[in-house]
Amino acid sequence: MNSKNHQLVIVRHGESEWNQENRFTGWKDVELSEKGIKEAEKAGKHLLDEKFEFDLAYTSSLTRAIKTLNLILSEMNLNWLPVIKDWRLNERHYGDLQGLNKSETAAKHGEDQVKIWRRSYDTPPPMMSKSNPEHPTNDPRYKNVDPNLLPSGESLKDTVTRFLPLWNQQISKDILAGKKVLIAAHGNSLRALIQHLENLSQAEIMEVNMPTGIPLVYELDSNLKVRIREKKPRFFWSSICFFIINDRVFVFKSSLFETALK
Secondary structure, three states: OOOOOEEEEEEEOOOEHHHHOOEOOOOOOOOEOHHHHHHHHHHHHHHHHOOOOOOEEEEOOOHHHHHHHHHHHHHOOOOOOOEEEOHHHOOOOOHHHOOOEHHHHHHHHOHHHHHHHHHOOOOOOOOOOOOOOOOHHHOHHHOOOOHHHOOOOOOHHHHHHHHHHHHHHHHHHHHHOOOOEEEEEOHHHHHHHHHHHHOOOHHHHOOOOOOEOOOEEEEEOOOOOEOOOOOOOEEEOOOEEEEEEOOEEEEEEHHHHHHHHO
């Protein structure tokens, strides 16, 4: 890799028990499913096989992302790697929808309303009461966070607003300092990052979905912009796959992408 370019690898946590049950999860702290554990282990094995190296890892405050990262690092013999856990990498908070089955919620409120809650960029879900024991202000892991910053429910726009200060003030500086960073987080916090890196519109980012347990590899220039590649799929050294979604360049290790298709 050119010395002026930087490596960033991001991965959504492996499948969780509530992913499996089709529930709105958000900030609810659920475990990985058996499938999710295997996804994380497989991701770590592939990153090791492809000779990836890391200096630092980031993850959220939620167990499913933390365990995914731990499993990846264990497979790579990198249990010693410095890890920063930050609540701003948490999943979007789904408010009073958290814990509800998505199909049952659609039957109760209508498909159109649920689609707005799930897929609108700037429409938040019904807010969770601060008196609810599940509200983050009642969770000891956030005791050092300003309570006014902790959400009762979020749109994707809110998640972007919450995440970007972490990127601008910390993660980006680590990358520019030459550190190879791995981020294990969640579908919507990673979409916030992808929107920023790829300069996607609100409509474009709503069409992007991160699969569970599949690392996405970025090569960034000195301004932390994604490097431009040919606007067609191609393989590089039989290991790097570049492909286009809505005229945006995404970079995968080809073996990882092929695994995702199986």
